[in-house]
Amino acid sequence: xxxxxxxxxxxxxxxxxxxxxxxxxxxxxxxxxxxxxxxxxxxxxxxxxxxxxxxxxxxxxxxxxxxxxxxxxxxxxxxxxxxxxxxxxxxxxxxxxxxxxxxxxxxxxxxxxxxxxxxxxxxxxxxxxxxxxxxxxxxxxxxxxxxxxxxxxxxxxxxxxxxxxxxxxxxxxxxxxxxxxxxxxxxxxxxxxxxxxxxxxxxxxxxxxxxxxxxxxxxxxxxxxxxxxxxxxxxxxxxxxxxxxxxxxxxxxxxxxxxxxxxxxxxxxxxxxxxxxxxxxxxxxxxxxxxxxxxxxxxxxxxxxxxxxxxxxxxxxxxxxxxxxxxxxxxxxxxxxxxxxxxxxxxxxxxxxxxxxxxxxxxx
Numbered sequence: 001x002x003x004x005x006x007x008x009x010x011x012x013x014x015x016x017x018x019x020x021x022x023x024x025x026x027x028x029x030x031x032x033x034x035x036x037x038x039x040x041x042x043x044x045x046x047x048x049x050x051x052x053x054x055x056x057x058x059x060x061x062x063x064x065x066x067x068x069x070x071x072x073x074x075x076x077x078x079x080x081x082x083x084x085x086x087x088x089x090x091x092x093x094x095x096x097x098x099x100x101x102x103x104x105x106x107x108x109x110x111x112x113x114x115x116x117x118x119x120x121x122x123x124x125x126x127x128x129x130x131x132x133x134x135x136x137x138x139x140x141x142x143x144x145x146x147x148x149x150x151x152x153x154x155x156x157x158x159x160x161x162x163x164x165x166x167x168x169x170x171x172x173x174x175x176x177x178x179x180x181x182x183x184x185x186x187x188x189x190x191x192x193x194x195x196x197x198x199x200x201x202x203x204x205x206x207x208x209x210x211x212x213x214x215x216x217x218x219x220x221x222x223x224x225x226x227x228x229x230x231x232x233x234x235x236x237x238x239x240x241x242x243x244x245x246x247x248x249x250x251x252x253x254x255x256x257x258x259x260x261x262x263x264x265x266x267x268x269x270x271x272x273x274x275x276x277x278x279x280x281x282x283x284x285x286x287x288x289x290x291x292x293x294x295x296x297x298x299x300x301x302x303x304x305x306x307x308x309x310x311x312x313x314x315x316x317x318x319x320x321x322x323x324x325x326x327x328x329x330x331x332x333x334x335x336x337x338x339x340x341x342x343x344x345x346x347x348x349x350x351x352x353x354x355x356x357x358x359x360x361x362x363x364x
Contacts, residue, residue: 001336003362004029004181004193006169006207009040010145010348011340012199013152014355020159022359027161027193029183031168031203036149038201040348042277042309044229044256044267047071047081047141048346051088051106051114052246058324060109063346066353067139070148073352077151079144080259086140086241087122089131089294098245099135106137113138128237130296140241144259145348172196173212174334195336195362201343202275202312208339218332220325220341223313227267228279229256230287230303236263237295244294251345253290264306265291271317272310279305314342324354328361336362 001024005016008030020026032038050064074081090096099116106114115136117125122134153163168184178192200207205222208214242255253268265287284303291298314322325341332339338358347354 001025001194001362002192003027003195003197004179004191005197005199007038007199007201007203008032008035008149008153008163008165009038009199009201010036010149010152010351011040011343011354012197013149013156014351015197015199015358016161017152017156017159018352018355018359019362020156020161022363024359025160026156028156028163029167029169029181030163030165031185031200033165035153035163036146038203039309039312039344040145040149040201042307043145043345043348044254045142045145045258045348046241046256047083047143048349049086049106049111049114049137049139050109050346050349051102051111051135051137052251053105053109053346054323055105055108058326059346059350062324062350062353062357064110066346066350069352070143070349071141073151074143074148077155079147079151081141081143082257082259083139083141084240084257086137086243087126087129088135088137088243088245089122089129090133090245091131091293093132095245096133099133102245103135106135111137111139126238126240126242128295128297129242130294142241142257142259143348169207169210171210171212174337177335179337196338197358197362198337198339199343202310204312204339204341204343208341211334211337214332214334218327218339220314220322223316224272224275225311225313226270226272226276226308227311228270228283228308229264229266229306230279230284231306232263232265233302233304234299236261237297238263242294244290253287255295265303266306267309275310277308277310279308281305311344312342313344324350326354326358326361338362
């Protein structure tokens, strides 16, 4: 089967690699000049355990399974990671009740090793913390996401697949049992494929609208949620990921670490109406207040604007978070076409599991 995957982010590359491993001829069309230049390059690189997501949701299932697959992949392919663990901290009784709810949800989802510890036990692990209790998640960690994507790309090419860079998809139509795809860019032209996977991230909805005969009612809204990060201008004081209890639209301004041990804070949630990748230094004011709830020792003037990313959300402020959307023939009536919408966090963690499900749909 000749398969086109649109989008060379973590999920698109994982799908392409899985399809190639199963013997299909695979081409990835990427509008930019490199891999992971969209959502995949602008996140916290956290490997999520699978705690937060509703029972039986796609996010819960693929995060837990994908996390196990991801650690195995990194170990076998030499991709750097650190299963450093995470503490979700409570600073008052109301937050402690939320943490207990998260424990129950995580256990329902099958997350291993979760336990609630008291404030003294949390401070024994992380002396700078201020909290009355915390949920300990030993399966959480961080990953070299670019190294991971390079490994996926390498395995794709080893199996005969390839990536066409600077190759945007301009339109698609179905004829003679194949998908006829018109490409733009330097090597503009048309090619036919047996199957197409739309894994275009922030561009997924726009691409779906360019598919001839695809119902507009099958394209969900795209809601942009910007997440800003600030670096800490000093030596790290934490050795684990530190998260507050979740907030509307995200998981709260948390402590993230990179593989070199550097510490940063974010992301917040900034609802926007157009793509923008500038971090407003004034947003640091709200960061100080939130961070000092669990780290009172945060010095003044210690936060430096770092970078930001945009989550391709399907729901807006105050609305219930949407699940991943894997939209196949059963929903839209078009053979061997999969549209992926709303693949935000925990999309990186879930990528290998999502890939197996998507390729399975194409082969059914």
